[in-house]
Amino acid sequence: MLNYLWAFMILIGILYGCFHGTMADISSAALDSSKEAVTLCITMLGVMSFWTGLMQIAQKAGIIASLTQKITPFLRFLFPSLRNEYQALEYISTNVIANILGLGWACTPAGLKAMEEMRQIQLRRGKNPDMASNEMCGFLILNISSLQLIPVNMIVYRSQYGSVNPTAIIAPAIVATLFSTLAGILFLKIADMRSRIH
Amino acid sequence: MSFANVLSNFSNIIIPLIIFYIVATGIANKVNVYDEFLEGARDGMKTVVGIMPTLIGLMIAVGVLRASGFLDFLGQLLGKLFADFSVPAPILPVILVKMFSNSAATGLVLDIFKTYGPDSRIGFLTSLIMSSTETIFYTMSVYFLTAKVKKTRYTLPGALIATLAGIVASFWIVKYML
Numbered sequence: 001m002l003n004y005l006w007a008f009m010i011l012i013g014i015l016y017g018c019f020h021g022t023m024a025d026i027s028s029a030a031l032d033s034s035k036e037a038v039t040l041c042i043t044m045l046g047v048m049s050f051w052t053g054l055m056q057i058a059q060k061a062g063i064i065a066s067l068t069q070k071i072t073p074f075l076r077f078l079f080p081s082l083r084n085e086y087q088a089l090e091y092i093s094t095n096v097i098a099n100i101l102g103l104g105w106a107c108t109p110a111g112l113k114a115m116e117e118m119r120q121i122q123l124r125r126g127k128n129p130d131m132a133s134n135e136m137c138g139f140l141i142l143n144i145s146s147l148q149l150i151p152v153n154m155i156v157y158r159s160q161y162g163s164v165n166p167t168a169i170i171a172p173a174i175v176a177t178l179f180s181t182l183a184g185i186l187f188l189k190i191a192d193m194r195s196r197i198h
Numbered sequence: 199m200s201f202a203n204v205l206s207n208f209s210n211i212i213i214p215l216i217i218f219y220i221v222a223t224g225i226a227n228k229v230n231v232y233d234e235f236l237e238g239a240r241d242g243m244k245t246v247v248g249i250m251p252t253l254i255g256l257m258i259a260v261g262v263l264r265a266s267g268f269l270d271f272l273g274q275l276l277g278k279l280f281a282d283f284s285v286p287a288p289i290l291p292v293i294l295v296k297m298f299s300n301s302a303a304t305g306l307v308l309d310i311f312k313t314y315g316p317d318s319r320i321g322f323l324t325s326l327i328m329s330s331t332e333t334i335f336y337t338m339s340v341y342f343l344t345a346k347v348k349k350t351r352y353t354l355p356g357a358l359i360a361t362l363a364g365i366v367a368s369f370w371i372v373k374y375m376l
Contacts, residue, residue: 005299006259016267017266030258037258040253041253049242116344146332171204175205175367
């Protein structure tokens with residue numbers, strides 16, 4: 001998908017520039033942007049390493065493991081039909097906690113394992129495995145509702161472009177994320193109940 | 199204390215609190231905190247170096263689009279379509295692109311920061327929307343492909359509603375904070 005999107009952006013830009021006399025601007029923009037990307041990465045190197053360093057301590061100190069355990073009751077509430085599926089619950093909680101803490105590299109593998117596990121559960125139930133189960137729909141809605149507590153990347157970008165207070169977005173972002181997650185949970189609960197009745 | 203004050207105070211203290219809590223818990227559990235920090239930081243550096251080519255590629259693409267004048271044209275076009283919703287024109291492409299690709303949306307966001315500044319109303323709103331939404335179609339395709347699922351049932355409507363709630367909340371917060 002990104003192949004087409006990227007090609008589309010470049011080709012449209014150059015074609016549009018062709019007819020609007022902005023070709024010179026395009027040449028310098030292409031060169032400047034590549035330099036700018038590197039400058040941005042240098043800022044990011046610092047902040048990201050700081051964050052992942054902290055998270056490494058959190059992991060060794062058992063903070064992440066204990067958080068993962070603490071949210072299990074909440075996950076049982078969200079996915080009552082997975083109440084006794086310990087393996088699936090473990091993958092889901094690892095994914096959710098990694099999401100909340102912004103550990104991108106840790107959440108996708110756990111999330112994919114959770115999906116595979118839920119597929120096995122669906123097969124064990126004798127249901128059609130081509131069809132997403134209620135838990136799968138719910139899990140994805142939860143994931144897409146955005147769970148990240150500290151938007152580390154956005155803070156980096158803001159500081160790079162001269163924000164007076166780059167971290168000012170933390171609390172408002174938590175509130176906005178809370179809203180999107182609550183809306184997602186409400187929806188998945190209603191949809192789950194409806195499909196049980198039918 | 200007003201809502202805006204509470205939010206900004208919380209934003210200011212949360213990072214130091216997290217650092218303190220993690221380091222203190224680490225020491226209490228006899229973790230070699232500094233060694234582990236270095237270890238984790240090394241991984242973080244690898245991650246950033248890994249995404250560097252992506253960022254270069256997409257910033258060039260957005261830079262070309264911006265310099266050609268097409269981005270302004272697109273913003274105006276979308277702005278007319280959505281004029282009734284009083285959404286600032288430059289944000290619309292971000293919202294649309296974010297559904298497909300986070301990094302492509304990042305390119306647009308950086309362009310907004312450059313043009314309007316990250317602390318402007320548009321800049322702040324963009325920061326919030328980016329923080330409270332996810333890449334719907336990308337996530338769905340990767341996850342469902344793994345589970346070999348063909349019928350995704352109510353996932354998309356649910357994901358869209360959650361995303362919309364995040365966007366509406368972002369607008370509402372910016373209205374009361376700035």
